[in-house]
Amino acid sequence: MEFNPCMKHKVVRGAAREFAEGELGPIAAEIDHQARFPWEAIEKMGALGYFGLQAPRRMGGAGLDSISYAITIEEIARVSAGVALCVTVHNSVCLYPLLNYGDKEQIARLAEDLITGRRIGAFCLTEANAGSDAGAVETTATAVEDGYLINGTKIFVTNGGVCGLAHIFAKTDPPDPRSAAVLMVEKERPGFSVGEIEDLSGMRANPVSSLFLEDCLVPRENMLGKPGQGLKIGLAALDVGRLGVAAQALGIAQAALEAGTRYAKERQQFNKPIASFQTIQNYLADMATQTDAARLLLYRACAQKDAGKPFATEASMAKLYCSAAAREVANLAVQIHGGCGYSREYDVERYYRDAKVTEIYEGTSEVQRMVIARGVLSRPS
Ligand SMILES: Cc1cc2nc3c(=O)[nH]c(=O)nc-3n(C[C@H](O)[C@H](O)[C@H](O)COP(=O)(O)OP(=O)(O)OC[C@H]3O[C@@H](n4cnc5c(N)ncnc54)[C@H](O)[C@@H]3O)c2cc1C
Numbered sequence: 232m233e234f235n236p237c238m239k240h241k242v243v244r245g246a247a248r249e250f251a252e253g254e255l256g257p258i259a260a261e262i263d264h265q266a267r268f269p270w271e272a273i274e275k276m277g278a279l280g281y282f283g284l285q286a287p288r289r290m291g292g293a294g295l296d297s298i299s300y301a302i303t304i305e306e307i308a309r310v311s312a313g314v315a316l317c318v319t320v321h322n323s324v325c326l327y328p329l330l331n332y333g334d335k336e337q338i339a340r341l342a343e344d345l346i347t348g349r350r351i352g353a354f355c356l357t358e359a360n361a362g363s364d365a366g367a368v369e370t371t372a373t374a375v376e377d378g379y380l381i382n383g384t385k386i387f388v389t390n391g392g393v394c395g396l397a398h399i400f401a402k403t404d405p406p407d408p409r410s411a412a413v414l415m416v417e418k419e420r421p422g423f424s425v426g427e428i429e430d431l432s433g434m435r436a437n438p439v440s441s442l443f444l445e446d447c448l449v450p451r452e453n454m455l456g457k458p459g460q461g462l463k464i465g466l467a468a469l470d471v472g473r474l475g476v477a478a479q480a481l482g483i484a485q486a487a488l489e490a491g492t493r494y495a496k497e498r499q500q501f502n503k504p505i506a507s508f509q510t511i512q513n514y515l516a517d518m519a520t521q522t523d524a525a526r527l528l529l530y531r532a533c534a535q536k537d538a539g540k541p542f543a544t545e546a547s548m549a550k551l552y553c554s555a556a557a558r559e560v561a562n563l564a565v566q567i568h569g570g571c572g573y574s575r576e577y578d579v580e581r582y583y584r585d586a587k588v589t590e591i592y593e594g595t596s597e598v599q600r601m602v603i604a605r606g607v608l609s610r611p612s
Contacts, residue, residue, distance in 0.1 A: 260581065481525050532549040
């Protein structure tokens with residue numbers, strides 16, 4: 232068992248950190264406060280391969296293994312979790328299912344625009360009556376002569392306001408719950424429109440929105456997989472997506488740990504740095520331990536995937552633990568900052584807001600526990 236990063240992973244971390252600190256660092260607080268999508272940085276990221284992180288090199292992707300992918304997301308999230316959210320959803324729940332379930336024609340037609348970042352990807356499962364219960368989707372895709380006619384409303388779509396291609400989960404044969412299918416919808420199709428951008432508590436740099444589909448006609452060639460395979464494809468994509476969300480959470484925890492440590496050394500009370508007080512040291516000890524444990528769980532899940540082994544249970548464990556750790560580490564970082572921790576002048580309040588949602592999307596912590604328990608119970612005793 233090897234606990235030290237190999238040269239490849241060091242290089243990946245160094246490159247991602249340099250980019251994140253150089254390009255995203257100066258704007259991270261502003262894009263959060265203004266709830267602004269940073270197109271200028273996103274275009275550079277497209278040119279540098281951030282939108283095809285795990286796509287094969289022969290297709291113009293970066294060809295990263297899963298640990299390198301997690302390191303890259305972690306480093307972006309350490310600086311701007313809102314941007315990391317954009318990159319994660321695009322790579323793991325839009326591009327990944329296309330490359331893994333798409334046929335040759337679909338990949339040839341749609342992958343390049345995603346890999347280069349010319350089209351930003353979205354994954355649209357959630358509806359007003361279908362959240363944790365993914366099988367309750369009410370959007371319909373009715374077979375017609377020249378394709379499928381989609382009708383429905385998707386909510387809380389990450390990248391919704393800027394997406395060029397959206398994977399829409401819809402029922403092809405209602406009310407059969409197994410009839411869900413994934414339809415890939417380009418933004419220019421008539422009947423596809425974007426709702427108001429959500430006024431979110433955290434991840435404010437991401438234009439999360441509703442998407443409306445009103446008699447939106449897509450050709451049969453835009454169905455990913457076969458009718459009835461939608462939930463299977465969605466759940467497989469979410470297994471990979473959870474590695475990305477865990478990496479976002481880890482990046483936030485790391486940033487909060489660093490900020491808390493810095494402030495504890497600088498801030499003087501009772502004529503001493505607050506870092507000299509045992510209670511503050513206990514906070515830092517807990518923050519460092521949780522961040523390290525989160526990292527180990529995440530990299531273990533990634534290593535399982537890279538070895539071609541089942542990794543769904545491990546990915547859910549990583550997502551469950553990393554997200555709780557991020558929330559708690561960010562909470563303690565705010566506490567260490569005292570009143571300043573509650574001010575927008577300091578980054579820690581942003582980390583706290585950003586951390587919380589990692590316990591909610593791509594399966595809440597309650598849903599992760601259901602997945603983990605299923606895995607545990609299915610093991611031979
Ligand atoms: C910023 C943001 C971005 C998002 N991006 C996307 C996206 O890109 N695509 C997308 O499809 N969705 C997205 N979502 C939606 C997100 O995935 C859902 O909010 C999440 O899955 C929970 O669904 P819900 O909000 O309907 O909560 P509900 O399912 O109504 O759950 C409410 C509460 O009940 C609990 N609960 C539900 N069922 C059970 C059960 N069986 N046992 C125990 N507890 C249960 C939940 O854990 C939760 O605590 C996003 C959400 C946010 C906030």
